[in-house]
Amino acid sequence: MAVHGNPFSEEINDRHTFNGNDPENPSLSALADEVRTGLARTPKRLSSRFFYDAEGSRIFQEIMHLPEYYLTRSEYEIISQQKEEMLRLFERPGEAFELIELGAGDGLKTKVLLEHFRQRQARFTYVPIDISADALDQLTRDLRGRWPDLAVEPLHDDYFRALETLSSRSEARKVVLFLGSNIGNFSEKEAIDFYRRLYAKLRPGDLVLTGIDLRKHPAVIQAAYNDRQGLTRAFNLNLLRRINRELEGEFDLSAFSHYEIYNPETGEARSYLVSEKKQDVRIGRLGLTVSFAYGEVIHTEISRKYNRTEIRRLAEATGFTPTAWFTDCREYFVDVVFERDAERRPGERRPGERRPGDDSEGPDR
Secondary structure (H helix, E strand, O other): OOOOOOOOOHHHHOOOOOOOOOOOOHHHHHHHHHHHHHOOOOOEEOOHHHHOOHHHHHHHHHHHOOOOOOHHHHHHHHHHHHHHHHHHHHOEOOEOEEEEEEOOOOOOOHHHHHHHHHHOOOOEEEEEEEOOHHHHHHHHHHHHHHOOOOOEOOEEOOHHHHHHHHHHHOOOEEEEEEOOOHHHHOOHHHHHHHHHHHHHHOOOOOEEEEEEEEOOOHHHHHHHOOOOOOHHHHHHHHHHHHHHHHHOEOOOHHHEEEEEEEEOOOOEEEEEEEEOOOEEEEEHHHOEEEEEOOOOEEEEEEEEOEOHHHHHHHHHHHOEEEEEEEEOOOOOEEEEEEEEOOOOOOOOOOOOOOOOOOOOOOOOO
């Protein structure tokens, strides 16, 4: 989440410590809480959601254009080539629907859908949700400049509070977009908890289109997260730079390196920052000093890759049914449409239902 300019008032600047609670700047409060708790853990950990300040977002835009980084291109191909089939799934005859995007960002891929849906005169409202007000404002201005007639209702809020608001004000079918393989940043338990919370906020027949990176040759995945140009390294190190800037940290970026590993047995790509020496790092706003041993790591990101059996198992555990699978030409990536099931609760199975993986992989749409 981008933080522009100095987030502190003069009064706060005069203080020696920051307690992490700034109602005027919730992004800063969240970062302070994460640093205080994450760097006290063993092993140390910082959430990847704090990568995306202004500089982190700029670096990630460069990463998306790297030849090794297939994820964005793969999903863009899926949406560009299969947008009509998606519309047929989303629409019900004579009914409008709400197209809700979790973590909309710049809407790069979603704009392909929006343009096509408008051309097909679909009846829908686009509801981008993001905790970054700046990102929402920029996206909304762009969309209204391009398509003044497009119904856009941005919501600056937490995902689940926003869905609660939408459910209470409208009975229109909800089509939720969760693109970009964001689900891969969750552990198995976190993914199940996330979809169970989604299930509770939706009605039977509502849909969730989820972008998921599929398992493939380990070398392809390793290269995507450890590029030769060093952009992924810069992306991870920028997290320390952000702490230096916003919390008066004293990290020496040259004293940390980036380490990436992919485990094909678990499907997890993991990113770490590694201390190149024994050192103590002061974080002024928190009144905190963090000690590092030589070779000690900060875990910054997990990016989990799925196979079809695991995707079906996730759906079964959370009350959803996979109703469509859209893949790119290389089958590197899939956009799965989950339908909120009316007949069972999360974790239950219908009588006679086969377990995920009992049948064939089945055709893609």
